[in-house]
Amino acid sequence: MPVPVGVLRLPRGPEGCSRGFSPTSPRFQALLGGDAVTTAAAQGARAALRQRYLRGLAAARGRPTRFCLRAGVRVDAVFGAADVDAVAFQVDALQTPLGVQAAALLRCADVLAYSFLLD
Template sequence: MSAPVAVIRLPHGPDGSSRGFDPMSPRFQALGPTSLSSMVSGNTTDLEQEQQSRVMLRERYLRSLLAMAGRPVSFTMYEQVNVTALFGASDIDILNFQVSELQTPLGIQREALLRCSDVIAYSFEL
């Protein structure tokens, strides 16, 4: 007999028919980007500065992914598991890493996908 699966429903938005959230609600402001308060107050210089910082950090991260290609990378995973592998690629949303020769405590996997949500940190030699 199969087990029933709960269905998660998103709450209705502020107008009753949409699935969006009120940008002025305390929950949205607490979980939303810090630039939201800058947009509401009209301070565009803070917003532009934050966007430039995000652009710089995103570019550095993408360059690090390019530099890792074909190199041995050490991954620190949850539950204090450390694995090493040859980095291959990442999907477009950077949700998974494709690796080769994954050395785990249980043995070596020739090819594998690592979920980015399971990775705490990674390091590699330049």
């Protein structure tokens, strides 16, 4: 029988309807790790990395790919697409131990690693 787990709830915000910290509170500023200039630079770096990642995924369309999944399962497929929120990969010609699927969605939570194979 599973053990019940308690739910952690953040305190109500200063306006009474939101949860979390006020952006002007010292605790919130400490969590950000610095001033607005540092935060803007970090946000710009994250945006650039995300853009490179998405362009890489777009260039990978149609390439043979090997996915390493949980429990040591390795499957080969032709990369199709990935959604913006990185929840799932769409693949074609998925070769599983049980057979070949014409099209499938692989949940990103189940994918440990993936690599593009040479043609």
